[in-house]
Amino acid sequence: MVRPSAKVVLISAIASGQGKTTTTAALARKLVNLGKRVRVFKTGPDFIDPMMLERACGSAVHSLDLWMVGQADSERMLARAALDADVILIEGVMGLYDGNPSSADLARAFGVPVMAVLDASAMAQTVGALAMGLRDFGPVHLAGVIANRIASEGHAKMVAAAMRDIPLLGSLPRQEEFLPERHLGLVLPQEVDRIEAILDTMASSLELDMQAWDALPDNSFELHEHASHHILQHASQAAANLAGKTIAIARDAAFAFIYPANLECLLGLGAELVFFSPLADEAIPAQADALYLPGGYPELHARTLTQASNWLASLHAAHAQGMPILAECGGMMAITEGLVDQQEQSWPMAGILPGKVIMQKKLTALGSQAWVTPQGELRGHTFHYSRFETTLTASSHTIKHSTQHSTQHSTQQQGEAIYRNANVRASYFHAYFASNPAATAALFLRDAT
Template identity: 95%
Template sequence: MVRPSAKVVLISAIGSGQGKTTTTAALARKLVKLGKTVRVFKTGPDFIDPMMLERACGSVVHSLDLWMVGQVDSERMLARAALDADVILIEGVMGLYDGNPSSADLARAFGVPVMAVLDASAMAQTVGALAMGLRDFGPVHLAGVIANRIASEGHAKMVAAAMRDIPLLGSLRRQEETLPERHLGLVLPQEVDRIDAILDTMASSLELDMQAWDALPDTSFELHEHASHHILQHASQAASLTGKTIAIARDAAFAFIYPANLECLRGLGAELVFFSPLADEAIPTQADALYLPGGYPELHARTLTQASNWLTSLHAAHVQGMPILAECGGMMAITEGLVDQQEQSWPMAGILPGKVIMQKRLAALGPQAWATSQGELRGHTFHYSRFETTLTASSHTTKHSTQHSTQQQGEAIYRNANVCASYFHAYFASNPAATAALFLRDAT
């Protein structure tokens, strides 16, 4: 067993909207520019923030979560990152103590210090009170604070004076140009003009106390040299995908996919080929199965409607009995129709009866699990639409909660011939055997 180590901080806040992602991206880009090898992780289920953070640091960003990913696999990923990285940044989710498990739970599980991002735009000395509250409530090891949206040098000095025994590791000035957002979160980085220039400006605006930063201790992790990947540990239980080719839609309309899902499919032996429905590309002819991940079909409905090659190949694959997994946005794209945020109706592929209607209010959010024939497959849901259909659900996921003694019903799972569709986003590595079954003909 080896114990790799690196400088590690979990970046959290008192809640959403404080600037965690902006600060994490700015810090990652700044450290890279200083010659550091930086790896970034995201706490909890998320697709969009990791894409932005990957752009900032230059490396794939994986999810860490004590429930969905599991403590063993989370530590394995941290340990492997520590073999090569000088710095590991972990962006938290919501507020430090929100959720079960929370970001604080993850920090304590791995002995990782916390760095709090606090929005100082409407306060000064009170930032110190918030920092002490975050530290003492848990408690957690609070390594320091980065004050966000600082107005001036004098403002920063007032904040620093109020921190008492908590280091002010840095401050980030108010940004004239920020990372743009939409209903599910940040705009995808490939859709943002001048994204690298924005990240560079943010990094330059981050005043970092290098002496205090360098004084932060390293964190070590256990890495058993004989330990194999989670997928290989379950190989005897999983139907092999060796010799199978899985076509995966990947573009701005189908962008929500965990990097770990791709690793899981490859670990099961599958060859992956990617194509773009938005570019009117047909499903690759060598494909044995089709994966339509979530994304933003509602923002690209007109283009999808006119993509004749994509639609023709989809209907041919369906008629031929190709296994099709359609998650959230992927499901939306294969219904009969979609009503967008402007209440305009668009015909979709028509594989599933019914229509999807976008709404302003969040429809569902949170971790969920699907009890399959191969065991529990974990994941989450997050969407702003509803599916009106005559289909009867073949089963439902259950909501993950430690607050209720009885299980609460989650998302519907629709089975229609060779199609499996749901708003549920599965984290494949939580159950490789169940994952393999989704892409095999006549699997139960």
């Protein structure tokens, strides 16, 4: 057994909108520019923030979650990251104590100190009261605060003086250029002009107290040398596997929401992965045995998708031939008969599933859920701004995970519909494959239950 160590902090706040992702990205890029080896994780289900954080630190950003990922696999990922990283940053979700499990629960589970990001734009001394409340409510080990949207050096000094025994680790001024957002969150980094320059500017504007930062202790984690890769832990026990199978995966701006762990799980089950772009009118690769259509933004690219004749022809051919198809959220939206976008314009989609998707002005569903399969519970989440009007009857429904009870149990409250149309399985539900490799394998095999 080895005990890798690294400097680890969980970056949280009193609520969403305080600047956690901006601060985490700025800190990651600043430390990288200082020659540090930095790994970043994201608490809870998320696709978009990890893409931005990956650009900031230069390596894939995995999810940590005591329920969806599990405590053992979360700790294993931290331990493996600590083998080759000087610093590990974990961006929290919502407010520090929100949800069950919360960011605070995760910090306590692994003995990780918390660094609070507090928006000081409309206050000064009160930042100290907020910091003390965050520390004492749990309590948690509060390593310090980064004050965001600071107006001046004098403003920063007032905040620091109010912190009492809590270090002000740094401050970030109001940004002239910031990370742009839209209805699902941040704009994808590949779509942001000058994204590298923006990240570098944010990093250089972050005033970091290096003496206080360097004084933070390292965290160590147990890692058994014989332990298999965290994603592949149970793969060899899968009732079915994907050895010799090739899975085609749509990957572009319309189909961008893919957990890195999902790809690793499929590889661990023996599959070969091939990627293609429907937006570039690429056909499903000829060698594919199964098709994975992840979520993304088909509503922003509807015109292009309607004109992608090669993609559409290959999809209909694959469906007619009985190829297993898994369509998640945006993937499902793209294979319905039609989509009504946020400007209320209608677009014909692929027509594999009867019905149409209608974009909404407000969030329609959000939360952790589980799909109960013959192979056991497959965990994941849902997050969408549309509704699906269809004549299809759901073959089953996911179960919503309770935010009020034990992390080990789900409620029996009905979640997202799972639709099955011959060889197609489709839902708004995003599955985290590594939570049940056997159930995952069955989704991509012909004639699987």
